[in-house]
Amino acid sequence: MDGYEKLEKVGEGTYGKVYRAREKATGKIVALKKTRLHEDEEGVPSTTLREVSLLRMLSIDPHVVRLLDLKQGQNKEGKTVLYLVFEYMDTDLKKYIRSFRQTVEKIPTKNVKSLMYQLCKGVAFCHGHGVLHRDLKPHNLLMDRKTMMLKIADLGLSRAFTIPIKKYTHEILTLWYRAPEILLGATHYSTPVDMWSVGCIFAELVTTQPLFPGDSELQQLLHIFRLLGTPNEDVWPGISQLPDWHEYPQWRPQSLSSAVPNLDADGLDLLLKMLHYQPSKRISAKMAMEHPYFDDLDKTYL
CATH class of the missing domain: 3.30.200.20 (Phosphorylase Kinase; domain 1)
Structure with a gap:
């Protein structure tokens, strides 16, 4: 050394x-x-x-x-x-978001779009190579403020899921970005867990506030259910078979625009697809890159 x-x-x-x-x-x-x-x-x-x-x-x-x-x-x-x-990268997304939270300004839409596209691109690359991150959160996304370049870090917990998926330990993700299937005790999960995290990060970039700031696994689920509605077998076949499924308070889905008010229709559509309850229906990172939300983004250097 x-x-x-x-x-x-x-x-x-x-x-x-x-x-x-x-x-x-x-x-x-x-x-x-x-x-x-x-x-x-x-x-x-x-x-x-x-x-x-x-x-x-x-x-x-x-x-x-x-x-x-x-x-x-x-x-x-x-x-x-x-x-x-x-x-070495000079900052991370958590610090970047916090710098806006202290002012009344919002993160410029073009910056949100650029950061989200880069995140989807990086996640698509990892998933394409059989690697699941499982701990995506603003703190793990490094960036260069001058160039607005974003890079995924701390892949230390990822495992190649091309090897038969073993039972994963639960206590890995930061609660706020944790997918509902993990919160409900699923032991066999895949790339959609990362896309749920990407959705939570997306909403946070737009509002500068965490979307689901739970402080326990139960609180985390209740935050999610309050906004997206309490799931059932109709919206998520097999949910009642998950190890930690119980009878939960019944909430009706709220409009996402109530929680993320300054996001346009394309953005809300993309966010909804990232936060789909049924993991197999959740949008993939590769598909997300093709979403109309990114149509007006100059992708030349991204």
């Missing part, structure tokens, strides 16, 4: 701390993700190797944060530490 000079800690990632650092030879600013290794394992854990090989493969897409290098080092106790070296 002598080739890098740590500048400051910028956060905690899935596997460890993240630092802003300078590559001494070039002066280039990078992000170092320090991963904790289990002491009892021989060599590098397979989870880390899986993350690295996935990231290497996905790094070719402009909307996935680039993995530049991998370094092995020792900490003060003499234990092995792995450093993943990523390109």
